[in-house]
Amino acid sequence: MSHSMFDLLTRKALFTLDPETAHGLAINALKTGLIRGTTLPVDPALEVRLWDLTFPNPLGMAAGFDKNAAVPDAVLALGFGATEIGTITPLAQPGNPKPRMFRLVKDNAVINRLGFNNQGHAVAYQNLKARKSSKGIIGVNVGANKDSNDRTEDYVKGIAAFADIASYFAVNISSPNTPGLRDLQARDALDDLLARVLHERDRQTARVGRKVPVLLKIAPDVDEFGLDDVCAVSLGRGVDGLIVSNTTLDRPARLRSKKLLTQAGGLSGAPLFAKSTIALAKTRQRVGPNMPLIGVGGVTDAISALEKIRAGANLVQFYSGLVYGGISMVPNMLLELSNELKTRGITSLDEIRGRTTADWAKLQLSSD
Secondary structure (H helix, E strand, C coil): CCHHHHHHHHHHHHCCCCHHHHHHHHHHHHHHCCCCCCCCCCCHHHCEEECCEEECCCEEECCCCCCCCCCHHHHHCCCCCEEEEEEECCCCECCCCCCCEEEEHHHCEEEECCCCCECCHHHHHHHHHCCCCCCCCEEEEECCCCCCCCHHHHHHHHHHHHCCCCCEEEEECCCCCCCCHHHHHCHHHHHHHHHHHHHHHHHHHHHHCCCCCEEEEECCCCCHHHHHHHHHHHHHHCCCEEEECCCECCCCCCCCCHHHCCCCCEEEEHHHHHHHHHHHHHHHHHHCCCCCEEEECCCCCHHHHHHHHHCCCCEEEECHHHHHHCCCHHHHHHHHHHHHHHHCCCCCHHHCCCCCHHHHHCCCCCCC
């Protein structure tokens, strides 16, 4: 059976189930080998080198899919150049009451208010330790428990727990589903958070023999002044990169799935593309050409992935796109990316990075 036919049939079957049940089945299918990737020839033009890591291609699975590091190798086998597990909090927590995930099928979008449901540091660590191979880039996305007395300390604990096993860290202070979490993006709180997190990373460097890159994941729902602060503090503290962006609380007027618009939570998928790309370009202008940026939000195909890079991203990530695109999405995108670069005589993604940064950055950070 062709991949696209398989995608069509599985999507039809999975869409009869509520999104969270379908997600659980997808994880299980990857775990048992029911879903397998296809091996593609490696294209050197798609390779991206950042920090001490070599990404075979710029496509990454965003956090939220493999919350407990149950299937990192199976995800990489789908064709991704990297996968980001989590968000993981020190202690296991159930997250928000169900239902808490909604498909906006007409919009190729998802609303979720999961609330960092995960099994905690210990389980994810054991899962990563149990891997048969140490190959592949696996980022660890760390968060804070909802009822923690010191949320910043929770991030520090995350760095300490995974320093010997994470390819890189993502510090997630931008989920809209943990009350008050986004307050950590305010200048003084962020400065304190990054100081403590980076101090712990540096403390761990001697123990693990490697300086693990620390990236900050930010919200698209910041204004220009908020973005000024985030970028200034990130540069001042020497963060290794930024991930732009998380889900949005906006509900753009053009959304067609009207019945679901009253659901609380973060919106992801195709409608987030413009807003997150504007935020990405504005971030690129503020941090300069050298800080690595990962562009997330609304990536659905090779064209949107390339546009993120043209807007200033070094790497791109997606997850909601896969809900609608299926498992053949990643190999298809890689082939299209390769063909596009060949057609245009481009031998490295560096040649196109930042080409449209100025155009995107001129646009307003509004909900539409």
